Amino acid sequence: MNSHLSKITAIVGAQWGDEGKGKITDFFAGESDYVVRFHGGNNAGHTIIVDDVTFKLHLIPSGIVYGTPISIIGNGVVVDPKALLNEIAYVKEKGINPKLMVSDRAHVIMPYHIALDSVLSGHQGELAAGSTNRGIAPVYADKMYRNGIRMIDLLEPEVFREKLEKGYAFAVGIIVKALGSSFNNSIEEIFDTYIQYGEELKKYISDTSVELYNAHKSGKSILFEGAQGISLDVDHGIYPYTTSSNTAAGHISTGTGVSFRNVNRIIGVVKAYLSRVGESPLPSEIHGGEADTLREKGGEYGTTTGRPRRVGWLDLVQVRQAVRVNGLTEIALTKLDVLNGFKELPVCTSYECSGKIIKEMPASLEQYRKATPIYETLPGWEDLPEKIWDKGFSALPQTLKNYIKFIEANVGCSVKIISVGPQRHETIIR
Numbered sequence: 001m002n003s004h005l006s007k008i009t010a011i012v013g014a015q016w017g018d019e020g021k022g023k024i025t026d027f028f029a030g031e032s033d034y035v036v037r038f039h040g041g042n043n044a045g046h047t048i049i050v051d052d053v054t055f056k057l058h059l060i061p062s063g064i065v066y067g068t069p070i071s072i073i074g075n076g077v078v079v080d081p082k083a084l085l086n087e088i089a090y091v092k093e094k095g096i097n098p099k100l101m102v103s104d105r106a107h108v109i110m111p112y113h114i115a116l117d118s119v120l121s122g123h124q125g126e127l128a129a130g131s132t133n134r135g136i137a138p139v140y141a142d143k144m145y146r147n148g149i150r151m152i153d154l155l156e157p158e159v160f161r162e163k164l165e166k167g168y169a170f171a172v173g174i175i176v177k178a179l180g181s182s183f184n185n186s187i188e189e190i191f192d193t194y195i196q197y198g199e200e201l202k203k204y205i206s207d208t209s210v211e212l213y214n215a216h217k218s219g220k221s222i223l224f225e226g227a228q229g230i231s232l233d234v235d236h237g238i239y240p241y242t243t244s245s246n247t248a249a250g251h252i253s254t255g256t257g258v259s260f261r262n263v264n265r266i267i268g269v270v271k272a273y274l275s276r277v278g279e280s281p282l283p284s285e286i287h288g289g290e291a292d293t294l295r296e297k298g299g300e301y302g303t304t305t306g307r308p309r310r311v312g313w314l315d316l317v318q319v320r321q322a323v324r325v326n327g328l329t330e331i332a333l334t335k336l337d338v339l340n341g342f343k344e345l346p347v348c349t350s351y352e353c354s355g356k357i358i359k360e361m362p363a364s365l366e367q368y369r370k371a372t373p374i375y376e377t378l379p380g381w382e383d384l385p386e387k388i389w390d391k392g393f394s395a396l397p398q399t400l401k402n403y404i405k406f407i408e409a410n411v412g413c414s415v416k417i418i419s420v421g422p423q424r425h426e427t428i429i430r
Contacts, residue, residue, distance in 0.1 A: 007264070008222045010249050011332075013229030014268035014322035016276040017247075018300070018309060020334030021269045022046035024417065025062050025225045026424055033220035034070050034212065035063025037227065038255030039245040041078040041109060041139070042087075043132040044227030045303025049422055053094065056303055060087050061225050064098055069223075071098070072208045075105035076245065076255020078139045079151060081197035083109075102201065103208040103256075104152040108194070110164075111185050112171040113138040119181045129241045130278030132304050140244040142167060151205050154198030164191055209257025216262055224252050224263070230322040231361075238361075238368060241280030249326040267417065268328040270319055270407070272336045275309040277302045284312040284348040284373045298338040313375065315348040316410045321361045323413045332417035333407070336400065337426075342380040345403065348373035349410055378403055389426050393418065396428075 009028060013019045026048045029035045042058040048065055049055075055065050059079065063069035073079060079102065091098050113135030120137060121128045131137065142148045147167045153160045168187050175183045212222060226247055231237045233247040245251070253260040273294055276282050286294075291311050294300065300309040322328065339345060351358040351371035362368050381397040388395055396404075396418075404415050418428040 007219070008216065008224070008258075008262050009265040009267065010224040010226065010252055010263050011267045011269060012226035012249050012322075012326050013232075013247060014270045014319050014326070014328070014331070015229045015274060015315070016231050017044070017228035018275050018277065018302070019229060019269040019271040020332075020419060021226065022048045022062055023334065023419060023422060023424065024267065024269050024332045025223065026050070026065075027417070027427060028223050029061075029063040029069060029225075030066045031221070032063060032069050032223040034072055034215055034222045035061040036072040036074055036208075036212065036222060036224050036256055037061045037077050038074045038224055038252050039076040039247060040227040040243060041134060041136050042080050042083040043134045043136045043243065043304060046225075046227075047303050050424070055091070055094065058087065058304060059084055060091065060098070060100060063223065063225075064091055064100065065096060067096060067099070069099070071100050072212065072256075073100070073102045073106060074208060074256035075103040076251060077103070078107045078109055078136060078143075078245075080109040080134065081154070081194065081201060083134075085197065085200055100204050101206055101208050101211060102151055102204045104150065104205050106151045107139055107143045107148045108151060108154065109135040109139045110149065110167065110171070110194075111190055112168060112175065112183060113142065115181075115183050116171055116175050119175055119179045123179055124240070127240050128279060129243070134304075137244040138171065142171065145170070147171075151201070154194055155202055155205065157195055160195065160198075161191060164194075212256060212258050216258065222258070224249075224256070230325060231318055233325075236321065236325050236361075238280050238365075241278065264329075266326055266329050267332050268319075268322050268326055268330075268413070269332045269334060270314075270322070271334050272339050272403070273298070273314055274312040275300045276312075277305065277307055277309050281369045281371070282310055282312055283351055283368075283371045284315045285310055286312050290342075294338065298335055313346045313348055313373070314407070315373065316407065317348065317351055317359060317361055319407070319411045320359065323411050328413050330416040331407070331411075331413050332419065333404065333415045334419040336418065337384060337420045339380060340383050344377050345380045346375035346377045347403075347406065349376055350374045376406070378406060384420055388420055389428055393428055393430050
């Protein structure tokens, strides 16, 4: 086994998601025995390129594309069974035999959750986060209301029927009576369809916490793959413009049933600039020509929705929070090649808000809405030397090295992994 892989490694997003986690996860996934998702659902998207074949995954961990690791969907993930079956078919079509396990405790996205999602966004208006309409918020809400249906229930028709009648009545009541919309699927239709999904998924469903416990005890390596990023964390992010799950590394324990004491390497993925899908204030956002250049060069369009992403300069207030809340042991800095050719690179180091300087992410929505970025401008670099990844860190342009040092000094965490292209090998390890 490679020395750069500790027994349990976590990879989490340090911004708004879309930092290039797919590629960094991919860098470690092939050498891991298990690759595990611990939160979120098919509202996340990972793009992985292996031997020039592109995979776009939403629910299954990216370990699936290597054939050797076992991919696990943990109990903290919410599962749309139809989406999962489609994704299993998708990887099979690409010639992969999926080694997959799904937690029996994971909650199931129902058709009424998807219907409620879009009605809810309309109701939230200005405070809506820009949902992907995959049913994510309503399924997490039902979990907390204790109205939820779990994967295990799909294998037990009587319990499933009992729970479905309550869950259906509640959610459809909100859709129809509270929010004045309509919902047309009958209980019968949903019951039959989901029992069928259960049949098809039965061979994948098991107690994944026990599986991972035994794997760790016997010295196997485990990679935890986060989705989204710290600013979308439902506790620590820019609430309510967040996702509906905890994206921080601390959620690994609750989202998988693996003790946090065992996680000894936590890599935060930071894109060398910023992008954001969805609504919310975004202090370092840019518009116009430079924004278009960044968006086109970086391919900043959502994996899940295809929406053009909003883009901006690197925000170190955000990264500072990611380092602190996740307990990052190192940073993987991605998409540095996208910044090639910019003469100057502004980096946001703090916010000004009503005459006050803020260095940490505010909880106050009023402050965040008013926040203007305070930039330090660093000199850029031209194109990177040919095959720079073979030559190592010392071959990087001095201005790029300075950019990296500047980030490290401002957030108190080392940049150990430097990504200078989308392919797996286009990476420098310090």
